[in-house]
Amino acid sequence: MANLTALLKVPEVECVALCDIDENILNQRKADLVKLNIKPKLYGDYRRLLADKNVDIVVVATPDHWHCLQLIDACAAEKDVFCEKPVANSIYEAQLMNKAVERYGKVVQVAQWQRSQQHFRDAIAFVHSGKLGKVSSTKAWMYRGGSKALPVVSNTPVPVGVNYDMWLGPAKKHPFNKNRFHYEFRWFWDYAGGLMTDWGVHLIDMVLMGMKAGTPKSVMATGGKYVFPSDARETPDIQTALYDFGNFQMTWEHNMATGVGLYGMQHGIAFIGENGTLLLNRQGWEVKPEKDKLEALPWSKSVDSGLDKHAANFIDVVKSRKMNDLNCPFEAGAKVAIASHFGNVALRAGEKIYWDEAKSKFNVEKATRLVKPVYHNGWKLPIV
Incomplete structure (x- = not known):
């Protein structure tokens, strides 16, 4: 939710969908967003969310053992990704994900936001x-x-x-x-x-x-x-x-x-x-x-918010496609x-x-x- 809150501070960003395996969390987050006049679709399977054509970027903020599958699947589905750290739960997964990011050419920012502070x-x-x-x-x-x-x-x-x-x-x-x-x-x-x-x-x-x-x-x-x-x-x-x-x-x-x-x-x-x-x-x-x-x-x-600046940097690069401007490219993560x-x-x-x-x-x-x-x-x- 912290990542989503930071991203929503960027005017061009809309939250169109949420996904979680816990309906209790999902419904609570939906209620939080409805108060802001945001009404996202709800998914219980991340693969269905990735099939949603209205989704341009995804935030991977799941437990570490899920990051590898979800990030690679997101890139393959033509989504740009804001991925939580650590990027993977093993050395091999991190290496594999690095290859995937290079192959698919999507914008991937790792949430090591200190790099933006x-x-x-x-x-x-x-x-x-x-x-x-x-x-x-x-x-x-x-x-x-x-x-x-x-x-x-x-x-x-x-x-x-x-x-x-x-x-x-x-x-x-x-x-x-x-x-x-x-x-x-x-x-x-x-x-x-x-x-x-x-x-x-x-x-x-x-x-x-x-x-x-x-x-x-x-x-x-x-x-x-x-x-x-x-x-x-x-x-x-x-x-x-x-x-x-x-x-x-x-x-x-x-x-x-x-x-x-x-x-x-x-x-x-x-x-x-x-x-x-x-x-x-x-x-x-x-x-x-x-x-x-x-x-x-x-x-x-x-004196500033590293996460807010990190989210803004990510969206800037999503728009410009200038990968060298990412403050934390996947390779660094x-x-x-x-x-x-x-x-x-x-x-x-x-x-x-x-x-x-x-x-x-x-x-x-x-x-x-x-x-x-x-x-x-x-x-x-x-x-x-």
Whole structure:
């Protein structure tokens, strides 16, 4: 709904249809829109929505395990797409989607909206200016204070109005459990990748952008369920990953126990250079100099809405077809999704992993088995 709200601020955009497998959510969103004198058609199957000739663009804001099928099907149906992050729930899916976007030539903007927010753009421009000197170390982190244990609950009958088979889609068959459904799906490997691919994609994206980085050469990770060891989540509540990009390193940290993160910032990105350190998060940015090497820059606050600007940028490109004007083209979304999945793969494999770009595999067989997902329930990986 946040994406739709941002898009509706662009005068040319009309909401003509909504699709959800939960009629309760669908009817609530319709009621919200009717108050704005918007009366969309309702669909329970995304394929029927894609067949609607009145639909020019679609927003893919489903659980991560659905993104690959829905984005590729949307492009094949001649729709432009605004796709939520992470773009995929696996390395292979992100690669496959990248091929599809290139093949179909549709406008695809990934919802990494920080790329459109002015203070992020200013901070990254400062990194690119070279004033920090050589940057050999970077950090990204999210300390999610306020988290509570997700209590283990029994499986229950599927709620009335929910097409649970369609919700599962290509994921493994599993009895309905509210812990694995709306929002909380993020903590189960079948559907998502925990904080690493939720917040990590946003923050690591800034590191890759600032360092003009490609694919990591190697990754090692540690972590586990230390904060809530017996709760229902599968993904780690504490995790640290160390990435080697060849000419610099990056650490990712997340912690669901406390909100006091690195440098006193709950979440953020640090570029640590010879001449100073640039600190950046959603509230603003600053530069702390090494002694006598650089002038300090005081905290500069965020003053705009990154999501609103991101939505407007998407529509501008839908109209102009100038793909180079996209603030977050699919390739950028795929790159950071893959990097984030590397961190989770290293953790789950329990070893330092090295990536073979040519063979698209890791040096560790257990890690390579996590590259490509297995689709279930009659769903097949798309062929591009």
